[in-house]
Amino acid sequence: MEANRLNGIFRQVAAGSGLAMLLFVAGCRQDMQNQPKLIPQRGTEFFADHRGARPQVLNTVARGQLHEDSYFYTGVVQGANGYREEQNLMPFPVTLDVLKRGQERFNIYCTPCHSRVGNGMGAIVERGYKPAANLHDQVRLAQPLSHYYYVMTHGYGAMPDYSAQLTPVDRWAVAAYIRALQLSQAASEKDVPAGVQVKNLKDVAAEEHLPAGFAEPWALPSSAVQAYPNDVKQGYPAMAPAYPADPAIKIPASKPAPAAVK
Numbered sequence: 596m597e598a599n600r601l602n603g604i605f606r607q608v609a610a611g612s613g614l615a616m617l618l619f620v621a622g623c624r625q626d627m628q629n630q631p632k633l634i635p636q637r638g639t640e641f642f643a644d645h646r647g648a649r650p651q652v653l654n655t656v657a658r659g660q661l662h663e664d665s666y667f668y669t670g671v672v673q674g675a676n677g678y679r680e681e682q683n684l685m686p687f688p689v690t691l692d693v694l695k696r697g698q699e700r701f702n703i704y705c706t707p708c709h710s711r712v713g714n715g716m717g718a719i720v721e722r723g724y725k726p727a728a729n730l731h732d733q734v735r736l737a738q739p740l741s742h743y744y745y746v747m748t749h750g751y752g753a754m755p756d757y758s759a760q761l762t763p764v765d766r767w768a769v770a771a772y773i774r775a776l777q778l779s780q781a782a783s784e785k786d787v788p789a790g791v792q793v794k795n796l797k798d799v800a801a802e803e804h805l806p807a808g809f810a811e812p813w814a815l816p817s818s819a820v821q822a823y824p825n826d827v828k829q830g831y832p833a834m835a836p837a838y839p840a841d842p843a844i845k846i847p848a849s850k851p852a853p854a855a856v857k
């Protein structure tokens with residue numbers, strides 16, 4: 596008897612606290628649900644222009660967004676004539692780690708078109724993309740370092756920009772690595788430190804069991820779809836002028852221009 600009554604009281608208390616809990620939780624939710632707030636991309640009556648998303652306050656800079664070193668971020672300085680000017684300068688010292696990072700990023704993002712040595716005959720070009728620039732020709736060798744940064748940031752002719760894939764510091768690392776590549780492709784035995792053995796490319800190919808063609812001059816296969824028109828003076832729409840004078844890219848004379856391009 597007694598035990599039964601006690602049990603009943605317990606049950607009432609338990610039910611009561613359950614109800615209180617429910618009210619408490621529901622109360623919480625009500626508050627959060629209905630409190631005034633702005634929802635991104637939705638209008639509001641609160642501001643005079645009815646926009647929920649607020650523009651940045653004029654003349655203020657958000658934390659972490661102060662880009663004081665404008666050469667580092669843009670790759671250009673204001674020239675004497677008022678126009679932007681590229682510079683043959685790195686904005687920070689180049690260490691071996693910087694070059695290694697640049698090599699890694701170059702091999703990921705640039706080789707599909709420019710190839711690992713930067714001669715502009717990457718796999719995509721072999722399959723019909725506009726021949727990418729040969730980074731070892733006279734034009735490209737003469738360009739100031741920050742030109743490469745600028746090209747990666749904004750794209751160039753048929754080349755898309757790589758600003759989303761490469762942070763500014765990575766773009767500079769790649770630019771520095773391009774200089775190293777240029778040195779490597781034009782180096783003579785005199786440039787190699789004393790005591791370091793220089794191997795013949797043919798011997799390397801034999802050692803590594805690579806096909807004999809590995810050590811021979813590199814040219815686009817004749818099966819590559821040529822983006823150059825037969826008459827190089829006619830550019831294709833949306834394409835920067837071709838470089839017919841570029842000696843490294845061989846244009847098969849007999850190849851007809853693709854018919855589909857009008």
Ligand code: HEC
Pocket residue numbers: 701704705706707708709719724725726727728735742743746747751752753754755757769834835836837
């Ligand atoms: C999708 C193919 C493609 C990729 C990937 C690519 N490029 Fe290019 N690049 C091109 C083409 C094509 C041109 C020649 C543009 C033209 O003449 O229209 C070019 C031109 C250039 C030039 C020469 C610009 C000039 O002033 O003549 C540089 C430098 C360059 N690329 C650097 C890079 C770097 C660095 C990367 C990697 C971050 C890269 N490219 C990735 C296709 C590519």
